[in-house]
Amino acid sequence: MNKTSLIFKHEFWRTIKRVGFIILTLSLPVLALLGIGVFHIVSGITKPPAEVTRIGYVDEAGGFEQFTTQGNITLVRFDTPEAATQALIQKDIKEYFVIPPDFISTGVIKRYTMQKELVLPEATKTAITNFLSSNLLAEKVPPSVIGRIEAPLNLVTTTLTASGAVAAEQGGLTNLIIPGIFSLLLAFSLIFSSTYVLQGLGEERESRLMEILLSSVSTRQLISGKVLGIGAAGLVQVVVWVISIPLLLSLASSSIGGFLSTIQIPPHFLVLGVAYFILGYLIFAVLSAGVAAISATVQEGQGIASIFTLFAVAPFWFYSLIFAFPDSPVWVVFSIFPFSAPVLVMLRLGMLGVPAWQLIASMVVMVLSIVGGLLLVAKLLRTYLLMYGKRPGLRLIVRNLRSG
């Protein structure tokens, strides 16, 4: 086994055994499973019983006699508010409402209940609304029209391609969910990977292990093995997420349904997501190695590296602007800029998609940055890693790099 592979293997195992790494990797599936579990527990406790709810009403306006069955709610007529109150006290009904004589002109309905509540339950509101509108329209329009008036719109939109065919990517807000979660996790991962590299090199430097390592391997082997090892750990992380996202989504939509069942994973997203994840991981690992090479301590290195990791989280600050102007040339530039590309491209993939040329350009720039960065960092390591306790100035670094 060559020496780069040995360092790669060592770094890989060291990284995936870290508590922080394990927590971050398992956070998505575990939290999602917890969420689904908590939903079932909460909905199981608060789910209304299947039996029919009785709600009383007093019709002072007159004409509200039909349509007293609204789903699981049965509306019971009382002649006076006193009689309704008496039924409420005896728990014969859950609540009651009064339709005053001037209801047609004012629209006011007086509701009485013994339960404290923050908002009117949606089921009750719908039942009363439908009861009132159905009685008002009865005899005037056919029953089928009444149903349409109560639920007038079920809008279904289909996006077409330039040739008129149904587009593979249908867009919509639900398309944003998975890329949004993925880019957020990526930003976290990039920050963590930077920390791993800084801590790893920092430990080897502070514990004076570096010179022993350099007596066995070249700086290039050392840095390549480290960066690739940490990159492979990143791959494990993303594979766990990529496998768990569709599974969790399917579990959530079948067991919870509703909004969750409408969430879509944009086409090619998983493939591109993995590619950007790995490239992002590698580029920040290389960058952190460079920072570690010129920093006197791990703490100092983390301070410098945080400046660069800002680029990874910056797309979230401008989220509303990216959402409002997804095609702006500013985002195109930052989609090609290697430090902001991983997170920004993933966010844009969930919006209007990213043209192929931009994807290719950003990947090429990232790959070139990683290779160039590795060569540069190997040089920096050779020059500065044995200097303990002091950080060289920028001018000195440039001078040393020029002189080779």
Next chain:
Amino acid sequence: MPAVEVSHIVKSYTDKVVVNDLSFSVNQGEIFGLIGPNGAGKTTTIRMMMDIIKPDSGEVTILGEKLSEASKNKLGYLPEERGLYRKLTTIDSIIYLAALKGVDRHSAEEKADELLTQTGMLPHKRKKIEELSRGMKQIIQFIVTIIHNPELVILDEPFSGLDPVNTELLKGMFADLRNRGKAVVLSTHQMNEVEELCDRILMIDHGRSVLYGRLAEIKSRYRSNSVLLEFEGKLEEVPGVREKRTHQGYVELVLDGNTTPGQVLERLVSTGIVINRFEVATPSLNEIFLKVAGRNHE
């Protein structure tokens, strides 16, 4: 073929010359002392030998060739600034660092057991490095230095921080390496250790070579031509003795240029005094260094 051949190496940092036109060679089967005060340029010289830093000019050949990835596996290096992975166990540290020198896991573990037993460290095999004392860590570092059976071993200040027991243990292991035909470069500022162990030395000061050669020859070159005498009785004038210096408990007799210590001993015996100690005075390496360094600084 010498194990190390250093030819006219020069290294400067920001206009300060740290190593200045240094040349020397180290033979197989010898312990070579690289000595000098702190800041003399010893560590920089070693780092150039190890190809960790590049000389501005000059050449270094190790085992007959320029240092390459392959030849790095024939070298064992114990740097002055040294450490280990704190969270790894002793055996895992040894195996990983041995693997970087081309030793497979099985052989590394086998050899590690042998060396841990030899150094009395076997009970600490499964302990984490952070649980070991400083002296124990140094022993482990030395084991890592020699586990791959290197042809050339470079040791930079190997005794710093070691207790006398461990110091003696390491000295024995250094001698064993020499006896097995390995070349050992021992860099230190502790002259007494060098006198005890080294066959040849290079003394450097301010990056320059000030003394180079066989230790015995150097000491003989700087011999003061005097003898130390402890006796009972009355000491008369002795022919051939130019000067008599009285010290605490003994006298130093400075001989003239034509008299040997043997002749003086014969003459002293004939005077009838009881001789308890008769020793040809040789300067310590430290005294020689002070003399040479002082001369250079004048």
